[in-house]
Every structure is written in structure tokens, then in C-alpha cells.
Amino acid sequence: MRDVLLELGARPAARRLVARLGLPLPLPVRLTRAGGPWEAQPLADQFIAVGAASPSPLGPTLARTIARAGASAVLSASASASAEAFREMGRAYGRTAGTVPVAGPSHGFRVDALVFDATELDGPSRLRAAYDFFHPLVSTLRPSGRVVVLGRPPAEATTTEQAAARGALDGFTRSLAKEIGRRGSTANLVQVAAGGDAHLEPVLRFLLSARSAFVSAQPLMVGTGLSGLPDPPLVRPLERKVALVTGAARGIGQAIAERLAQEGAHVICLDRPADDTAGGQVARALGGSFLPVDIGVDGAPAAIAAHLRERHGGVDIVVHNAGITRDKTLARMSEEQWDDTLGINLRAPLRIDQALLDEGLLRDEGRVVCLASVAGIAGNHGQTNYAASKAGIAAYVRRRAGELAPRGITVNAVAPGLIETRMSAAMPALVREAARRLSALGQGGLPSDVAEVVTFLSTPGAAGVSGAVLRVCGGALIGA
Amino acid sequence: MRTRARAPHGRRAVVVGGVRTPFVKAFAELMKVDTIALGAAAMRGLLERHPVPRRDIDAVVWSGVILPSIWPNIGREIALEIGLDPAIEAMTVTRACASSLQAVTTAAAMIERGEADVVIAGGSDSTSNAEVKLPQKLVHAAAPLMFGKRTAGDVLGALSQLMPLGQIVPRAPRVVERTTGKLMGEAAEDMARRNEISRAEQDHFALRSHQRAAAAIASGRLAREVVPVAAPRSGDDPAEPRWVHSDTLVRADTSLEKLARLKPAFARGGGDGTVTAGNSSPLTDGAAAVLLMSEEKASALGVVALARVAAWSYVGVDPADQLLIGPALAMPRVLDEAGRDLGDIDLVDMHEAFAAQVLSVLKALESGSFARERLGRARAVGAVDPARLNVRGGSLAFGHPFAATGARMVTTMAHELRESGKETALLGICAQGGLGAAALLENAAS
Numbered sequence: 042m043r044d045v046l047l048e049l050g051a052r053p054a055a056r057r058l059v060a061r062l063g064l065p066l067p068l069p070v071r072l073t074r075a076g077g078p079w080e081a082q083p084l085a086d087q088f089i090a091v092g093a094a095s096p097s098p099l100g101p102t103l104a105r106t107i108a109r110a111g112a113s114a115v116l117s118a119s120a121s122a123s124a125e126a127f128r129e130m131g132r133a134y135g136r137t138a139g140t141v142p143v144a145g146p147s148h149g150f151r152v153d154a155l156v157f158d159a160t161e162l163d164g165p166s167r168l169r170a171a172y173d174f175f176h177p178l179v180s181t182l183r184p185s186g187r188v189v190v191l192g193r194p195p196a197e198a199t200t201t202e203q204a205a206a207r208g209a210l211d212g213f214t215r216s217l218a219k220e221i222g223r224r225g226s227t228a229n230l231v232q233v234a235a236g237g238d239a240h241l242e243p244v245l246r247f248l249l250s251a252r253s254a255f256v257s258a259q260p261l262m263v264g265t266g267l268s269g270l271p272d273p274p275l276v277r278p279l280e281r282k283v284a285l286v287t288g289a290a291r292g293i294g295q296a297i298a299e300r301l302a303q304e305g306a307h308v309i310c311l312d313r314p315a316d317d318t319a320g321g322q323v324a325r326a327l328g329g330s331f332l333p334v335d336i337g338v339d340g341a342p343a344a345i346a347a348h349l350r351e352r353h354g355g356v357d358i359v360v361h362n363a364g365i366t367r368d369k370t371l372a373r374m375s376e377e378q379w380d381d382t383l384g385i386n387l388r389a390p391l392r393i394d395q396a397l398l399d400e401g402l403l404r405d406e407g408r409v410v411c412l413a414s415v416a417g418i419a420g421n422h423g424q425t426n427y428a429a430s431k432a433g434i435a436a437y438v439r440r441r442a443g444e445l446a447p448r449g450i451t452v453n454a455v456a457p458g459l460i461e462t463r464m465s466a467a468m469p470a471l472v473r474e475a476a477r478r479l480s481a482l483g484q485g486g487l488p489s490d491v492a493e494v495v496t497f498l499s500t501p502g503a504a505g506v507s508g509a510v511l512r513v514c515g516g517a518l519i520g521a
Numbered sequence: 522m523r524t525r526a527r528a529p530h531g532r533r534a535v536v537v538g539g540v541r542t543p544f545v546k547a548f549a550e551l552m553k554v555d556t557i558a559l560g561a562a563a564m565r566g567l568l569e570r571h572p573v574p575r576r577d578i579d580a581v582v583w584s585g586v587i588l589p590s591i592w593p594n595i596g597r598e599i600a601l602e603i604g605l606d607p608a609i610e611a612m613t614v615t616r617a618c619a620s621s622l623q624a625v626t627t628a629a630a631m632i633e634r635g636e637a638d639v640v641i642a643g644g645s646d647s648t649s650n651a652e653v654k655l656p657q658k659l660v661h662a663a664a665p666l667m668f669g670k671r672t673a674g675d676v677l678g679a680l681s682q683l684m685p686l687g688q689i690v691p692r693a694p695r696v697v698e699r700t701t702g703k704l705m706g707e708a709a710e711d712m713a714r715r716n717e718i719s720r721a722e723q724d725h726f727a728l729r730s731h732q733r734a735a736a737a738i739a740s741g742r743l744a745r746e747v748v749p750v751a752a753p754r755s756g757d758d759p760a761e762p763r764w765v766h767s768d769t770l771v772r773a774d775t776s777l778e779k780l781a782r783l784k785p786a787f788a789r790g791g792g793d794g795t796v797t798a799g800n801s802s803p804l805t806d807g808a809a810a811v812l813l814m815s816e817e818k819a820s821a822l823g824v825v826a827l828a829r830v831a832a833w834s835y836v837g838v839d840p841a842d843q844l845l846i847g848p849a850l851a852m853p854r855v856l857d858e859a860g861r862d863l864g865d866i867d868l869v870d871m872h873e874a875f876a877a878q879v880l881s882v883l884k885a886l887e888s889g890s891f892a893r894e895r896l897g898r899a900r901a902v903g904a905v906d907p908a909r910l911n912v913r914g915g916s917l918a919f920g921h922p923f924a925a926t927g928a929r930m931v932t933t934m935a936h937e938l939r940e941s942g943k944e945t946a947l948l949g950i951c952a953q954g955g956l957g958a959a960a961l962l963e964n965a966a967s
Contacts, residue, residue: 081839105894111842133890135715135843135881 044461044477047071047484069483070225073185075251076489078303081275082111083250087153090115090141090181092174095161096122099191099238103158104130104138106242109275110249114138115152117174145177152178154187154249159210160233162192164202168209175217182221187249188228190214194262197235207232211260218258218516222481227257227516236265240505243273247497255458255490257481258516266504267406267449273502280305283353284499285345287311287336287393288363290320292462293412296488297360300496302327306358311336311345336363336389337381342396355402358499361390361411361434366464368423379426386430391437406449408499411438412491413454415514431456435510442508451507453498458514459485481516533816534629535826535965538571539932541809542750544920545769547648551806553753556585557592560599560645563808563925566748567641568603571812573822579637581611582628584620584644586923587651588613595645615924618872619835619950619958620644621809622927626960628813629830638818644924645808698953701841705874705953706787708844710796713877715843716884720795723876724780727800727917729907730873734914735773742940743768743913746932770803770920800876805920809928811935816965826965827935828946832858833960840955845878847957848949849885850895853902855947855959863903866961867943870930872950873915882949883910913937926950931962938964 049055050068059068075083089112091103100123107114108130116127116138127138142150157174159167171190182188190210198204210230218228229248233241244263247253274280284301288294289310302308308329312320317333324331332348334341349356364386367378390411397403416424417431434454441452459465459476465485468476477485491513497503498511542562545551551559560583568575583596592598597611616623621644628640696705703711713723737743751762780799788794819826834854836847848871856863863886871879883905885891892898913933916926927950934946944967950958 082842085841109894129888129890130894132716132884132888133894135712135846135885137715137717 044484070184072225072254073251074254079276079278083246085111087112088115089154089156090117090152090178091120091156092117093120093158094167094170097158097161099158099160101126102238102241103156106245108134108136110246112136115141117141118143119170119174146181150181151183152181153183155182156189158191160191160193162203162206165206168206171213182226184224186226188217188221189245189248190230192230192232194232194234215258219481222257222516223483225482227253229257230260232260232262234262234264237263237505240266243502244506252493252497255486255513255515256494256511259512261511262509263505270504273500277305278500278502282306282357284358285309285311285356286360286362289323290316293460293488293491294362295323296492297362297495298323298329299327300492301358301499302329304496337385341389342392345393346396346400346402349402350400355404356397357404358408360495364412366427370423371425374426382426383430387433403450409452410495410498411454413456413510415456415458415512415517418456439508446507451503453506454510455491455494456510456512457491458512458517460488460491461485462488479517480514484515486513486515532633532635534632534813534830535816535819536828536830536931536935537812537814537819537824537826538567539811539928539935540566540570540746540748541925541929541932542807543747543765543768544805544807544922545765546920547804547806550765550769551750551752552649554647554750555650556645556647557595557598557602559647559750559806559808560595561602562748562750563643563645563810564599564641565603567810567812573639573812575606578605578609578639578641580631580640581609582614582624582640582642583611584614584624584924586615586617586620586646587648590652617952617954617956618874618923619927619952619956620924622950622958622960625811625928625931626830626833632813632815638815640813641810642813643808643810643928646922646924647806648804649806698840698844704787706796706801709875709877710787710794712843712845712881713795716881718877718880722880723795723800724777726876726880727780728775728777730911730915730917731772731775733912734771734918737913738768738771746936768919770805771918796875796877800917802874802916802921805922807922807925809925809932811928811931827939828962829965831961831963836957838955838957844955845874845951846881846885847951847955848959849882851957851959852947852949853896855961859961866945866947867909868912868934868937868946869905869910870934870946870948871911871915872926872930873917874951876917878951934962938962
């Protein structure tokens with residue numbers, strides 16, 4: 042769907058004109074995105090400013106992540122306790138760590154990302170370090186820049202002061218996201234739970250990269266995954282994996298199937314038998330297979346299980362993407378509209394997972410990713426059925442995640458906001474325009490933005506992320 | 522990536538001799554001598570200096586980087602050119618700046634495997650005779666005129682395709698990475714910046730290369746390695762060639778002051794670069810040849826073996842990262858395979874593409890974090906003692922005919938081991954495409 046403001050914003054002359062005339066037009070910037078498979082050095086030649094609230098044991102992990110991804114760290118004085126680790130890692134990868142000038146950044150000083158390590162907060166007064174770090178540097182962030190704040194879960198705090206300080210980071214990050222979103226930049230909070238340190242690097246690498254272009258203004262918890270796993274691969278992370286994607290014939294599902302295949306997975310593209318032609322084309326193009334099943338019918342879970350057992354002996358990645366909307370205010374909604382929406386969006390994923398688990402087809406270290414929706418979190422007029430199904434999914438993944446953790450299986454949900462697809466093109470123009478401009482990034486996302494997040498959650502490196510509902514909404518959510 | 526497994530049957534390859542032509546600045550004295558003629562001079566010289574019954578030669582493994590497109594298997598052409606028995610088979614390998622080390626180790630592998638007992642290996646390159654490529658656009662546009670039945674429309678059509686003319690002017694060859702579009706010198710500039718190698722360090726290293734090369738020449742020890750080349754005089758009687766006897770690029774009289782005056786050659790946006798013509802290896806014409814045998818054959822023939830080819834390894838790194846860092850990965854692999862520490866190594870010989878590149882590799886070898894992160898080793902590989910490094914100078918001084926450098930290094934180190942009675946020499950070479958190469962020579966007498 043055409044976004045006139047986004048196209049206008051891409052022209053420097055138009056931007057200048059709008060500014061000179063003082064028009065109240067929020068011209069969004071075109072987001073920097075990365076296409077194709079993962080690169081070994083997604084942050085090649087970038088500069089990343091690093092600060093810390095207090096000396097932190099995560100210094101070496103941060104240093105390694107940045108240097109290994111191809112970027113050079115620029116340390117603020119607050120991170121000096123980790124200077125040696127940064128110097129060493131910089132040397133290993135030929136990415137010399139520099140320092141932010143003590144007198145403040147000079148004219149022309151620009152960074153691609155700001156990373157603030159607030160994992161060792163003891164109480165509210167230490168929060169001042171966040172102000173001290175970001176205040177002089179936030180204006181040095183390049184367009185499509187990244188802010189990542191590292192914290193710990195408030196629930197794991199040892200004192201009430203510490204819990205409050207940890208919680209404060211959430212509001213700080215969400216607000217900063219809104220301030221920097223107009224320049225295409227994102228801000229996120231990573232809460233590193235006990236045992237999560239070992240699984241931090243892939244999460245940081247993803248959030249700092251162009252792959253997370255539409256993920257903003259939210260906390261993401263990194264917890265204990267299975268220990269003793271080999272170092273996750275940096276490129277082609279899904280080799281030898283079998284992935285099932287429902288609703289893969291078009292839109293977001295197609296984008297997900299393509300990305301999983303690019304990372305080396307064999308993708309089984311599932312869609313309704315009526316979408317045989319489109320689904321078959323997608324499957325052929327990516328070298329996968331097409332499975333025509335209507336997930337709304339009773340025999341669907343058994344048919345899927347039989348296919349996976351006979352053809353592949355099991356499955357590693359299951360993406361529950363298929364979904365429908367039947368919008369009506371509750372008073373006008375028919376029984377079919379209620380039943381169909383809950384049947385496809387909520388009942389079917391649960392039944393399919395149950396069948397796969399009962400038959401032992403979901404392999405150890407498997408990945409389940411469900412498509413939820415921002416509507417399910419925030420609620421939406423005319424979507425009692427849809428929001429119920431998606432909120433149900435959110436609760437489902439939290440519960441399942443705990444059950445399957447001992448087997449190293451992660452279960453997560455991805456909640457898209459406004460994504461430019463056939464579905465959003467059918468929205469009333471005014472509603473769509475409002476939805477675009479209300480997000481921090483001032484624009485809708487692309488199917489590929491969702492696909493990137495689903496792909497990340499499907500990789501071995503995402504072992505520390507489970508039970509999460511990750512929004513891909515460009516910071517659209519108000520409140521919550 | 523992997524180092525090769527040890528030969529199961531215990532056959533070992535030894536270097537029994539090696540020579541090279543003088544290394545001469547491109548487009549100078551040897552401009553009229555193409556790569557086949559250069560190779561012929563080296564191969565002929567090898568067999569004169571190290572006589573071996575011709576019927577005992579089993580194979581030729583030659584190498585080249587700038588290969589003539591109609592006769593890319595120059596090894597065969599050179600062998601026929603100097604009148605070797607046509608029954609001696611020949612091949613030509615190419616691996617950018619590591620090409621002739623590849624030729625030597627391929628020959629060693631053939632010997633270890635029992636395919637051959639006597640192999641001539643080496644390489645030649647004439648930068649002066651690089652084919653200046655006609656742009657594909659010109660070739661395609663002109664093809665209907667040249668190979669078809671032309672009409673007036675064809676002529677007009679071809680002309681219109683060739684506008685603007687700027688696109689069809691043949692371009693001089695440049696050492697540029699295909700995947701990144703970066704000049705090799707720009708990659709060296711990046712490495713200098715990223716590994717914090719100063720201009721002064723680079724110039725100092727370059728100065729030492731020239732001083733050591735000049736001392737080696739002055740001592741006469743290089744004379745047995747260098748064979749003359751006949752260069753035709755243009756216009757004169759081809760029967761009366763001009764003989765080129767010695768290297769032309771080594772500057773005994775250079776100084777830090779002179780090197781410091783040179784302008785950066787590759788800095789983008791001008792100004793703050795550190796890589797200059799003085800601390801980079803120049804474009805060069807030359808060839809080098811090495812004679813290898815199985816140990817058994819050498820003793821049967823009563824030939825003195827100089828050095829054993831004990832181990833080798835080739836690696837690849839991302840060209841978009843540190844293009845020329847490969848030796849920092851390949852050299853430790855060779856040490857591991859041979860079961861030796863860097864401290865046990867008597868001589869280290871590294872190809873000097875750029876001073877910045879050698880110094881970057883040395884810095885990586887000294888780094889504990891590089892060892893842990895990139896090599897999976899608990900401790901740093903170690904510091905290379907400057908007294909053991911490139912003791913007879915290197916490519917910065919002698920120049921760098923791409924496919925002759927590896928064989929030059931093998932030749933010099935094999936002789937050095939024999940003469941000094943030292944035990945081991947470790948070779949390291951970086952190459953275009955993000956390749957790295959390393960090999961270990963052991964004194965054959967011990």
C-alpha cells in the first residue's frame with residue numbers, strides 16, 4: 042500500500058520545504074533494512090557508544106558481541122571498568138575500541154547505536170547514570186539507529202529499591218523510543234534474567250542489527266536456556282532444520298517461509314487446499330514443500346502430524362501464522378464470526394501443538410512461534426473475537442514455554458502492529474493513516490519485518506528467549 | 522580450512538634446489554618478456570644450477586596470477602619452450618599471491634602420495650604483459666559487425682550502444698577485490714587503522730626489509746638463487762639480447778626520512794592515510810622455480826636435500842573484513858599440525874604485501890584475545906622475534922611478481938636452513954580474496 046508521506050519524506054527538498062513552511066506533517070524516514078540471509082558481521086564498520094550504570098559482569102559479553110559483529114565500541118567514561126575487556130576484544134577482531142571525548146562529543150561525532158548497561162542498578166539514585174549517558178549522546182545517533190538498554194527483571198530484585206530502579210528502565214526506554222522514532226531509530230530494553238548472560242549475545246546482535254527495524258519501545262527478557270549447547274552459528278543458522286509455516290501462501294506467512302528457507306531450513310508451506318496454486322508456487326520458489334490442509338477442520342492436526350512423521354520424522358520449527366479477522370461490534374457479530382475466528386486463530390494452533398507433542402514429533406531444542414497481534418494486547422473496537430483469540434495465544438505461549446523448557450524448546454509469540462499487507466490495504470483509509478502515524482516510527486511495517494523477528498526466534502541462538510510476546514509494531518502501542 | 526592429514530605411507534617431499542629471475546619493476550627492463558619467457562628463464566636456470574637427469578622428471582606444477590587467456594596452462598608451455606620431454610605432464614595452479622606456494626605444496630602432496638618422485642614447481646608473472654581487457658560492452662556491441670552479415674542498421678545500432686565513449690575505453694588492470702570493489706591498498710589502509718599500526722612503524726618495517734635485502738645481495742648469498750634473463754632489445758637484432766642479472770627494486774640507500782616524505786597512496790578523502798608506495802610492495806615482473814623430490818629419490822640420485830616440506834595450510838577469511846589477515850590463522854594451524862610452538866621456530870618468512878598487513882598479522886599472533894576468539898587456543902601464539910623475521914628481506918624490497926613470491930620464499934628459506942644449520946622455517950602469505958597460506962620447512966639434514 043502506498044504511503045505518500047513516506048515517499049515525500051525520502052526527498053530532501055520536500056523535507057526542507059515542510060520544515061520551512063512549518064507544516065505539522067510528520068514525515069517519516071525510510072527505515073534501513075537488511076535483505077537476504079544473515080551476514081557474519083551484521084554491524085560491519087559501525088560505531089557503538091557504550092555506557093554503564095555501574096561496573097558490570099556483562100562488559101566482556103558486550104565487548105565480544107560488538108567486535109564479533111564487526112562494530113567498534115566507543116566507551117563513555119561510565120563504562121571504563123570494562124575498558125580492558127573492550128580493548129582485548131577489539132584487538133581480537135581488529136575493531137579498536139575508542140572513547141567518547143570527556144568534554145562531550147565533538148561536532149561530527151556520530152554513532153550507529155547506543156548501548157547502556159544498567160544491569161547492576163542498586164536503587165533509584167543510580168538511574169541518574171542513564172541521564173548522564175544518553176543526554177549528550179542521543180543527538181549523535183544516526184538515522185535508523187539503535188538504543189539498547191540492558192537491565193534485570195524487577196521480579197528478581199533483592200531489594201524494593203532495586204526493583205523500582207529496574208522497573209524505571211522500562212518507562213525510560215519506551216519514552217526514548219517515541220522521541221527517536223521520527224528518525225527511524227528504535228529503543229528496546231533487554232532484561233537479562235538469572236542464567237541469561239550466556240544467551241545474551243545473539244539477542245543483542247539481532248536488536249542492534251537492521252533486522253529489528255520495526256521492533257521498538259518494549260522490554261524483552263533473556264532467561265536460562267539449556268546449558269552446554271554449542272556456540273550458535275552466525276550464518277545459515279537453520280541448516281538441517283525442518284520448519285512448518287501455516288498460512289504460507291501469501292503475505293506475512295510467505296515472507297516467513299522465504300526467510301526460514303534462506304537460513305537453510307526445509308520449509309513445509311501449509312495453506313488451505315483452495316490456495317493450492319499460490320502455496321505451491323511459494324513452496325517451489327523456496328525449495329520447500331506444500332501441504333494443503335485447512336487447519337479449521339477437525340482432522341487437521343492428525344493430517345499434519347502424519348505428514349511430518351512420514352516425510353520428515355519430526356519437526357524443529359512450527360510457525361502458527363494462519364489467521365483470520367471477522368470484525369464486527371459484539372452486538373452485531375454472528376455466531377460463525379465468533380466461532381471461525383477463535384477456531385482458526387486460537388483453537389487450531391493449540392490442537393496442532395498438542396498433536397505434535399503427543400506423537401513426539403516436535404524435536405528437542407525445537408521452536409514454536411505464534412502470531413499474536415497488538416490488538417490482542419491493547420484491544421480494538423470491533424475485534425472482541427480477534428483480540429480474544431490473540432490474547433489467548435499470548436497466555437498460551439507463556440504457559441507452554443514453562444512446560445517445554447526442560448527439553449530446550451522455546452515457545453514465543455510475535456505481535457504485529459500495522460503491517461502493509463492485503464489485510465491492511467482493506468482497512469478504511471483514515472484508520473490506516475492514523476495507525477501509521479501513531480507509531481513511534483510514523484509508518485507501517487513490512488511483512489519482512491515480521492519475518493525477521495520470527496526467523497530470529499526460530500534460531501538456535503534464541504535459546505534464552507521463551508514465553509515472550511514480542512511486538513513488531515514500530516512502537517505503536519499506547520500505554521501497556 | 523583444515524590442515525592436511527599426515528601422509529600415511531611416510532613418503533616425504535624435500536626441496537633440493539630453487540632459483541629465481543631478477544625481480545624487476547613492471548614496465549621496465551623486462552617489459553618485453555612475457556610470463557612464459559620469464560618462466561622458461563627460471564626453469565632453465567633451475568635445471569642448470571641443479572642438474573637432474575631429464576628422464577627422471579615426472580611433472581611440472583607451475584602457477585600464475587595474470588595468465589594469458591589463450592594459453593592459461595603456462596606450465597605446459599614453459600616446459601615445451603625449454604625442450605623438456607613432452608611426456609612430462611604439466612599443470613598450472615592459481616591462488617593469487619599464494620600461487621607458487623600452492624604449486625610447491627601440490628608438488629609435495631603428489632610426492633607424498635607416490636604420484637611422482639621429481640617435480641618442478643614454481644610460478645611466473647609479468648605484470649607488464651597483463652592483457653588490457655576490452656570492455657564486454659564493446660565486444661558485445663561489435664560482435665554483429667565482426668562475426669555476422671552486417672547491414673547499415675547493425676553499424677548504427679552498434680555505434681549507438683557504444684555511447685558514451687567513456688564506457689568503452691579499455692581500462693588498466695588494478696588490484697581490486699571483486700566482491701568489495703576495494704583496492705588492495707585500501708584494504709591495507711583499513712587494517713592499519715583497525716589494528717593501530719602507525720605510519721612510523723610501517724616505514725620502519727619497510728626500511729628494514731630494504732636493508733636486509735641489500736645486505737643479502739651484497740653478501741653474494743643471493744647470487745646462487747638468481748639466474749639472468751635475456752630481454753630482447755626493441756628494434757635491435759633479437760639475437761643480441763640485453764641480459765638482466767640483478768634485482769632492480771631494492772634500495773640500499775633508502776632511509777626513514779626518505780620514506781616519511783612519501784604521500785599516502787590509498788587514503789580516501791585524502792590526508793590521513795599511512796600506506797605509501799614506500800611501505801607497499803610494487804608491481805613487479807619475475808619468476809621462481811623449485812625442484813622437489815621424494816627423500817628416497819634424492820638419496821638415490823645423490824642430491825643434497827635442503828629442506829623438507831613438513832606441513833602446510835590454507836585458510837579463507839571474509840574479504841569485507843580484514844582482507845589480508847589470513848596468515849594469522851594459517852600459521853598457527855601449521856604449527857599445530859607439526860606439533861610445534863612459535864618459540865621453536867628458527868626463521869619466520871612472511872610475504873610483505875604491505876608493511877601494515879605484516880604488522881597486523883604479527884599483532885594478531887601476539888594477542889591472547891585473538892587466540893581465544895579466533896583460533897580456539899588458550900594462549901597467544903606468541904611474538905615473532907624481529908631477528909628471526911624475514912632475515913633476507915621481503916616483498917617490500919624485492920618486489921612481488923604475484924606467482925613468483927611463494928617459490929622465492931621457499932628457495933631462500935631452504936638455502937638459509939641448509940647454510941645456517943637451523944632447524945625450522947615458517948612461511949606465511951596473504952592473498953587476494955581473503956586467503957591466507959602457511960607452510961613449515963624443516964632442515965632436511967636433521
